[in-house]
Amino acid sequence: MDYKFDFNPVINGFPDLLMGCAGTLGLAFAGLLLSSVIGAVGVALRGSHIAPVRWTVIAFVELIRNTPFLVQIYFVFFALPLVGIRLDPTPTAIIALGVNGGAYAIEILRGGVQAIDKGQIEAGHALGLSKLQVFRLIVFKPALRAVFPSLASQFILLTLTTSIASAISAYELTSVAQRIESDSFRSFEVYGTVTFLYLAISTALLMGMSAIAQRMFSYPVK
Amino acid sequence: MDAFTLSQFLFLLKGLQWTVALSLIGLSLGAVAGLLIALARTSGFKTFKRITGGYIMLFQGTPLLMQLFVTYYGLALIGLKLDPWASVAIGFTLHASAFLGEIWRGSIEAIPRGQTEAANALGVNYLTRMRKIILPQALRISLPATIGFLVQLIKGTSLAAIVGFNELARSGSIVSNQNFKPLLVYAVVAILYFSMCWPLSLYGSRLERRLATGAR
């Protein structure tokens, strides 16, 4: 097959692609922030004594985890305006990513919190620590340490999921790639290069998070 | 404004059919390839491990959407003239093979080494050892994770919409463009995905609890 490869459009468009990477990371970190908040609040509510509250959180988590992200983001972008909530592509993407990531975060954190030995919590209370101190030092930090790998891989997944936001024309790497491709018709060269850019991003994030884990969690644990 | 007609709902169901077909093909072919990858990675040969390691890193570190784009546009270049259905199916198969390969590698390595050593002491060859001792246990342990991945795969088929393939998500787009009721249509689409994925997720959790109880 005599297809002549032509990487010129990719080379010329590389600054734009890098800007697209910035867009991707921006969405990812904003989504991370929102999912952390939703995750923390959700896991607290999940442990509530009031059954309807618990059930609402469970329903939320199950709904989000068992439907595709594309449908979720379509819903926020195309359907919500009909009930008066109209958001631009970037806020839409951040909210969709945050909600999606938040549902997974709730489950991951729940696993970590459940693994904390009740005895330790009781010991903390017995030693006169305040409720907040107990939560921070005995529940939260050890739980975070235990589930950090899961959270890290979930964050990388979130970053890769930003590519779907291109369907609602949000600004990130995939939509930049699509623009370059539509001007040049060089689908394979453009998408092949962008695939490696994503690989670079996810590898960098992975290394970054291992470094964070090293820094935060290298205290001795019995 | 049009009403959401029965024929439009049937069109959604047709899309659902394709979603199921795509998921099954991706799972079955991906399982075969994934098993080979897992075996390669646990064989002890460093080169196998390195090559498959790169392959897995590629598919786990890049978006599924990109993988589909590259397969869809790229396969044709190397002479493989495939229709959209086939190239998308191949994309999902490769994706599944990487993830399943990793999952099964983990579960194979979770089998106590003692079993392998005992098998070797008894003169059992690699093939028999794998088929009769290691794999049955490994696959059983991996069932929750495998089911979890199947749910991810089913959701992932929605991305075939972006290359123009008429699975459930895209059918939803088309119908909502005909009756101008995106709220209703996407809600129905979500419910259809949910009805496929949730039972699997529940089953996976149940298995996980049962396995954990068994291990205690």
Added chain:
Amino acid sequence: MTFKTTSSKRRQLMLAVAGLIAASTLVTSPARAITSAEIKAKGKLVVGIQAANPPWGFVDSTTGQADGIDADMAKAFGKELGVPVEFAGLEVANRIPALTSGRVDVLFATMAMLPERAKAVQYSKPYIGNSIFLVAAKSVVIKTNADMGKLVIGVPRSSTQDSDVTKNAPPGTVIRRFDNDAATIQAMLSGQVQAVGGNVFYARRLNEAAPNTYENKLEFTQLFNGACTRLEDKELNGVLNAFIDKIKANGELAKIQQKWTGTSMTNFPASIEGVPFVAK
């Protein structure tokens, strides 16, 4: 619970066999130029069409079949060749790659005849006209190109509308690009964009949803659509042109146009700058 090794062996075998069968159905013959004789021998004509752009190409939700102006053209061409037509629904951006990669034999996909595209594909003689408009609500004031600057405009990615709006809108205008016409129209109806670059039917589509709300504001270009074949498929291009001449002469083209647009167009240019109709 014991894991029966025999059933797992059977399962693995079934998987492998299913895999082989499935794999063998996927691969077809390698790429090369195609002629009408080969299409007849193959027994089917694979046509690339837009899957969600009524009334040109769309998949009818009632029958699941492809329908529209382009579909009728393709079916007529198939009848001419004596083979059934297999439709491949394409997104706007996938049309040319689908043809050049050999995935489809010919495009009847609302392909506007533009010089840049003529470098990548071989157009036939034009068979219908199309205009690109900026469409917006009647309440929005747009008199000149400069007025576009204050609006958020939606277009399908890689379409003629995309290039027209990008070219004519003042720099800095927010342009949102979507995967296809359906998403673009949905964006307009949900208020995500205030104007769209559309073809001649957008206003009608939009007004179906919200009667009497939308109208054409600016007209960008009057274009013609042609069918496309690969640059090297010279013989097929010749057969295609002969077919188009034939249906122009016997009134069949006018009938198809009338059915979908309510008017028929007989005046076609003898040539379009930068777009050859006949393969060299």
